[in-house]
Amino acid sequence: SQQGEEDPQALSIQEGENATMNCSYKTSINNLQWYRQNSGRGLVHLILIRSNEREKHSGRLRVTLDTSKKSSSLLITASRAADTASYFCATGRGAQKLVFGQGTRLTINP
Amino acid sequence: DGGITQSPKYLFRKEGQNVTLSCEQNLNHDAMYWYRQDPGQGLRLIYYSQIVNDFQKGDIAEGYSVSREKKESFPLTVTSAQKNPTAFYLCASSGSANTGELFFGEGSRLTVL
Numbered sequence: 001s002q003q004g005e006e007d008p009q010a011l012s013i014q015e016g017e018n019a020t021m022n023c024s025y026k027t028s029i030n031n032l033q034w035y036r037q038n039s040g041r042g043l044v045h046l047i048l049i050r051s052n053e054r055e056k057h058s059g060r061l062r063v064t065l066d067t068s069k070k071s072s073s074l075l076i077t078a079s080r081a082a083d084t085a086s087y088f089c090a091t092g093r094g095a096q097k098l099v100f101g102q103g104t105r106l107t108i109n110p
Numbered sequence: 111d112g113g114i115t116q117s118p119k120y121l122f123r124k125e126g127q128n129v130t131l132s133c134e135q136n137l138n139h140d141a142m143y144w145y146r147q148d149p150g151q152g153l154r155l156i157y158y159s160q161i162v163n164d165f166q167k168g169d170i171a172e173g174y175s176v177s178r179e180k181k182e183s184f185p186l187t188v189t190s191a192q193k194n195p196t197a198f199y200l201c202a203s204s205g206s207a208n209t210g211e212l213f214f215g216e217g218s219r220l221t222v223l
Contacts, residue, residue, distance in 0.1 A: 042202075090212075
């Protein structure tokens with residue numbers, strides 16, 4: 001069952017620009033997480049936002065959560081070539097119920 | 111360094127053969143997971159284990175089997191009953207079922223010839 005759906009499916013921007021990705025989900029959640037995956041590699045956890053939080057920052061990352069709209073956004077500021085990757089949102093009630101979306105493929109052009 | 115080790119990274123199999131993918135973690139995590147990823151797709155849960163000697167089916171368990179005899183190890187067997195086994199397999203672990211943050215291995219790519 002697919003819970004989170006990312007939008008857009010692919011995003012291409014110039015280095016230095018900001019990148020915004022969105023995630024929508026269907027059922028109530030305890031938390032929402034964002035992961036990054038470089039091509040052919042495992043996923044790396046980026047940030048977790050709890051259902052009672054509205055915004056969270058980590059370095060160049062900003063995540064927002066709107067539980068009334070069942071949506072979240074991930075903003076990467078001042079993008080770098082190394083940010084080129086796929087980004088996934090994951091929602092659930094604890095790790096055993098974590099459900100991943102299909103991801104946004106982000107390309108940063110030099 | 112602490113982490114999750116998957117092996118082999120690449121594996122080729124003939125139709126009708128069973129193969130076993132290894133997953134070892136030294137993070138002292140109780141919970142471990144196997145996911146399957148197809149090209150351009152998200153992750154789908156195959157099996158998970160919250161404690162030694164116990165495991166539960168995920169969304170796509172048919173054609174797969176697992177064991178959890180040790181806390182550190184959670185091997186996945188792709189059996190000949192799995193109709194479309196060619197995929198990228200990811201193992202993960204979690205130290206807290208409540209927070210849900212997963213730590214992933216580097217994956218194993220299985221190709222059926």
